[in-house]
Amino acid sequence: MSAPSRTPPPPAGSRLLIDLTELPDEGRLFEGSLPASVFDLEPGGPRPLSPLHYRLWVERDGDHLTASGELSADFSFECVRCLEPFDDRITLDGYQLEEEVDAKSPSIDLTDRVREDILLALPGHPRCEEASLTPRACPASEMFPKVGDIISDLPEETSTPADSRTIWGALDQLDLKSTPKSPENPRRNH
Ligand SMILES: [Zn+2]
Incomplete structure (x- = not known):
């Protein structure tokens, strides 16, 4: 008798496959890693630097399978x-799936x-100073001037320019000359 033909199994370690026929009632620990290629990310975004590591306790309860534990993987972000590129580790501690x-x-x-759950945990706006692996001072923060520098750059004092005073002086003169003397022609009532 020949064994029934089957699709060849994927290379060991490339899938996280739970064999239900061998899963004990009390559950079992699955520990290992999936190759970085499983992320299948577009170029230009985060780049995986490590395999996806998992350490999951897998348990079956009737129609449901639960896995709980930890996932982690390292990525390069911009x-x-x-x-600038920087490396960071994405860790899902207390991870659970059903x-x-x-x-x-x-x-x-x-x-x-x-x-998918690791990809969902990737930061939307990665900042090098928030990296958990090798945090550093973001060089870009030097580009933003400090408030004290802005204030000291302002002119010392806005003094009234000399010719401006002259203008006001001239206007004063003009005002005096043009001020009509009190009219001495009383109106007559008709
Ligand atoms: Zn930065």
């Missing part, structure tokens, strides 16, 4: 302020779930 068990399937593949 800082939104200084535009999947429905397909009664017809002998296994369940959690690869896409853990991949």
Whole structure:
């Protein structure tokens, strides 16, 4: 008798596959890593620097499979302020997922779930000074002047220019000359 033909299994370690037929009732620890290629990210954005590491306790409860533990992976980001690359580790501590068990399937593949959950945790506006791996002072913060510098750059005092005073003086003279003397022609009532 020949074994039924099957699609060849993926290379070891490239998927997080839970074999339900071998999962003990009390659950089991799954620990390992998925290659960085599972992230399948567009060029120009965050770049994975490490495999996706997982350490998950997987347990089945009837129609549900739960996995809880930790996921982590290192990425290279571009800082939104200084535009320089920096490395950071994305860690999902206390991670938990739940999947429905397909009664017809002998296994369940959690690869896409853990991949998506790591990607969702990537910072939308990465800043090098907030990196957990190697935090540093963002060089771009030097580009923003301090308030004290702005104030000392202002002119010392806005003094009235000399010719401005002359103008006012001339106006005073003009005013005196043009001021009509009190009219001495009383109106007559008709
Ligand atoms: Zn920066």
